[in-house]
Amino acid sequence: MSNLYRLLPSVDVCLQYFRDSLYPHALLCDAINEFLQEQRKKIKANQLNENDLEKQCLEKALKKYVEKALSSPLKRVINASGVVIHTNLGRSVLADEAVQAVTMAASHYCNLEFDLETGERGSRHSLVEKDICKLTGAEAALVVNNNAAAVYLMLSSLCEGGEVIVSRGELVEIGGSFRIPEVMKRSGALLQEVGTTNKTHAKDYLEVINENTKAILKVHTSNYRIIGFHSDVANVELAELAHKNNILVFFDLGSGSLVNFAEYGLRGEPTVAEIISSGVDIVTFSGDKVLGGPQAGIIAGKKEYIEKIKKNQMLRALRCDKLTLSALSATLRLYYDLSLAVQKIPTLHAMTICKNELKQKAQKLARILRLALPKDSIDVCIQENNSRVGGGSFPEDDLPTFVVCLKFKQKKLSAQLIKEKFLHTSPPLVGRVEHECFMFDVRTIREDEFRIIKEMLLSII
Numbered sequence: 272m273s274n275l276y277r278l279l280p281s282v283d284v285c286l287q288y289f290r291d292s293l294y295p296h297a298l299l300c301d302a303i304n305e306f307l308q309e310q311r312k313k314i315k316a317n318q319l320n321e322n323d324l325e326k327q328c329l330e331k332a333l334k335k336y337v338e339k340a341l342s343s344p345l346k347r348v349i350n351a352s353g354v355v356i357h358t359n360l361g362r363s364v365l366a367d368e369a370v371q372a373v374t375m376a377a378s379h380y381c382n383l384e385f386d387l388e389t390g391e392r393g394s395r396h397s398l399v400e401k402d403i404c405k406l407t408g409a410e411a412a413l414v415v416n417n418n419a420a421a422v423y424l425m426l427s428s429l430c431e432g433g434e435v436i437v438s439r440g441e442l443v444e445i446g447g448s449f450r451i452p453e454v455m456k457r458s459g460a461l462l463q464e465v466g467t468t469n470k471t472h473a474k475d476y477l478e479v480i481n482e483n484t485k486a487i488l489k490v491h492t493s494n495y496r497i498i499g500f501h502s503d504v505a506n507v508e509l510a511e512l513a514h515k516n517n518i519l520v521f522f523d524l525g526s527g528s529l530v531n532f533a534e535y536g537l538r539g540e541p542t543v544a545e546i547i548s549s550g551v552d553i554v555t556f557s558g559d560k561v562l563g564g565p566q567a568g569i570i571a572g573k574k575e576y577i578e579k580i581k582k583n584q585m586l587r588a589l590r591c592d593k594l595t596l597s598a599l600s601a602t603l604r605l606y607y608d609l610s611l612a613v614q615k616i617p618t619l620h621a622m623t624i625c626k627n628e629l630k631q632k633a634q635k636l637a638r639i640l641r642l643a644l645p646k647d648s649i650d651v652c653i654q655e656n657n658s659r660v661g662g663g664s665f666p667e668d669d670l671p672t673f674v675v676c677l678k679f680k681q682k683k684l685s686a687q688l689i690k691e692k693f694l695h696t697s698p699p700l701v702g703r704v705e706h707e708c709f710m711f712d713v714r715t716i717r718e719d720e721f722r723i724i725k726e727m728l729l730s731i732i
């Protein structure tokens with residue numbers, strides 16, 4: 272065993288392998304030391320033999336180790352899951368126009384808070400306000416870091432110390448533990464629950480309104496639906512009821528689409544404009560869910576209330592930076608031509624792509640894989656299946672899709688194993704496993720990723 276230790280190279284020798292690399296020296300030394308330490312442990316545990324410690328073999332292992340240790344922790348991922356707005360995979364991918372806008376704002380000075388008419392200080396909040404108002408019919412708007420911040424800021428600015436009524440059917444938790452009751456507690460507003468999980472009537476709201484009531488908050492039940500014996504109060508009726516009693520109505524829409532997707536077979540999500548026109552005072556929604564832009568929280572509604580929110584000291588802590596605002600601005604502009612928006616905004620495109628096109632995409636990927644893979648060990652076929660919108664949007668709607676399935680004829684390969692291996696390819700790929708098959712849902716894969724998938728699959732098997 273002591274002989275084996277002597278086969279390990281010194282740090283200096285190892286450094287020679289990286290003569291042409293751009294890794295920072297200190298980080299490289301750390302990674303090499305960690306690698307050598309790991310080898311010593313393995314020798315001690317009798318896990319390495321003389322061949323493993325041969326120069327070429329060791330150099331290859333070290334290079335792999337260093338690359339993994341020193342590569343950026345945030346990596347591109349291929350989304351083969353079919354979940355369009357996948358919160359764990361960064362939700363929406365930006366349109367090219369938005370990416371260009373971010374690049375411009377990131378690499379140059381810009382008029383973030385500079386009024387080019389007067390040459391004096393301007394407001395970052397005015398950069399996207401007009402577009403949001405035009406696209407939603409709202410009188411005023413404000414953008415913050417995310418929708419959780421939007422809900423918090425709205426409640427804290429307009430309801431602190433007062434009561435806010437929420438139906439028991441809407442006291443939701445969104446993934447990553449955003450809970451309405453918790454957010455409300457932090458905002459300083461007091462939660463008044465009404466109704467039951469499946470039914471809440473107008474009289475339930477009326478019964479609890481008192482002189483300390485500030486608002487009714489509707490929350491979009493984003494990630495679930497109560498189906499069957501249930502009812503709630505229509506927005507128009509709720510707005511009338513609230514205003515008669517001198518209180519406000521808010522709607523936390525979650526996803527908040529600017530487009531009606533009914534013509535694409537997606538129902539059950541109201542548009543922001545519909546909610547605004549029903550008389551609701553303020554709506555909040557995310558920038559990176561169905562809207563298809565950067566992470567942001569949009570607050571839109573009546574001017575007098577938005578003005579109050581703008582005066583909240585916490586706005587400074589929750590405001591967006593120039594990169595977010597430039598991406599959001601460019602994304603919103605695409606919405607003025609709907610057919611363009613659906614083509615250019617990747618989230619909208621993936622949600623509305625037609626079945627025929629998906630079939631052709633699946634056939635193309637299947638053909639590429641069939642030609643490359645050994646026929647005796649893997650079957651490649653196409654199946655009809657369903658994708659999801661994700662991001663808590665359209666929870667009832669399955670999107671019919673086509674998947675490319677891999678079936679394994681040899682014991683040493685399995686769908687689960689392929690799934691795990693794909694997490695360590697470069698780039699990693701997130702797919703689905705169903706009935707012992709590994710599946711690629713082509714809805715969320717770009718065609719220029721087909722070749723990469725083929726190469727990675729070959730390297731895995």
Ligand SMILES: *Cc1c(COP(=O)(O)O)cnc(C)c1O
Pocket residue numbers: 417418419420445449490491492493494523524525526556557558567568662663
């Ligand atoms: C997603 C969601 C949120 C949180 O939005 P973020 O932009 O992730 O902060 C809040 N409320 C509802 C109803 C949601 O769907």
